[in-house]
Amino acid sequence: MTHTSLADALKTQANAHRYVTAGFTERTGLGWHQPTPAGANAGGALSVVIPARNTAYALPTVLDALGAQQHAADVEVILVDDASADTTFEIARRHPVVTTAVRLAQQRGSGTARNAGARLAQAPTILFVDADMVLPSHVLADVAARAEADTVLTGFRHNVTHQVSPCGEPVLPKGPPLLSADHRVTWTPPTGKVLPYSGITLTDELNGRPLDATDDFQTLGYGRSYYDWDLPRMVVTALLAVPREQLVTVGGFDEEFGALGWGMEDTHLGATLIASGCLVVPLRQAVGFHLDPPDAASQWQTKLATWPATLARYRHLLSLPAPTARSNAFAAAADKHLIDAEVYTR
Secondary structure (H helix, E strand, O other): OOOOEHHHHHOOOOOOOHHHHHHHHHHHOOOOOOOOOHHHHOOOEEEEEEEEOOOOOOHHHHHHHHHOOOOOOEEEEEEEEOOOOOOHHHHHHHOOOOOEEEEOOOOOOHHHHHHHHHHHOOOOEEEEEOOOEEOOOOHHHHHHHHOOOOEEEEEEEEEEOOOEOOOOOEOOOOOOOOHHHOOOOOEOOOOOOEOOOOOOEOOOOOOEOHHHHOOOOHHHOOOOEEOOEEOHHHOOOOEEEEEHHHHHHOOOOOOHHHHHOOOOHHHHHHHHHHHOOOEEEEEEEEEEEEEOOOOHHHHHHHHHHHHHHHHHHHHHHHOOEOOOOOHHHHHHHHHHHHOOOEEEEO
């Protein structure tokens, strides 16, 4: 039997989501990209899953921001500590916003941590949030009001250089996070160099606008690209909402990426969810401050050194059949990690 590869399956999937955004506005009277009033999503449910490793420098500020969210949704917060060497787990265990704190027995990578959190999640929508992302107070309401069974909702990030106040807290910029700070919105690629993801080389300077130029990612359907960007690459788990049933069906995150190094596990998840029929829809108002660690430069170099290996893994997975019916395998793999984990439930 011939199976369609994941790469070929992507070529069959459109991303025409205008009916979703227009339908939301017609039902609610709210603009799709408008911050959501707290009472607009009564009855919704979210499982916020936070993978964390050595993020004590940012985590109290991140969790305080979650505690300050203005929403009417039923929300649980699950933090999975990937065997940190600092006080990450103790911070999570003591913070009142965290309903479940998990500490994995061994470091496995962020994909494994997210899978473990998703295994414990009860809501139909899982919102993945990085442990260094500080969210404006409307973001949970934005997601809860707009989530559907076949949509992947992606937010954006505004990177903030590490700086602390006299009392040791991270210093945030004045004003709200800027959408334009995200590379998927404003992108200035190098010229005369091979771009490793797509393999293309740009000869002319480009003032790239991926989000605007693709009509909110719609024209990236059917496997098309905007220079170095395709639809799976727009799926970034720093702030990402996915339907839990679809996530489980495709098998969650491929955990091999964590063994190889950094990157591409969220792109691969995006590819599998798109191939399964999900639409990727941006939320322009959902932008968080992404707090750099104290040693950001050295961490970034370490991450980039492993990217060729994770990119090769991704390309290999694109050549295999699109994953389906993986629910049992997902549960078994996640349970294997959870059985040895320390779990604290409030």
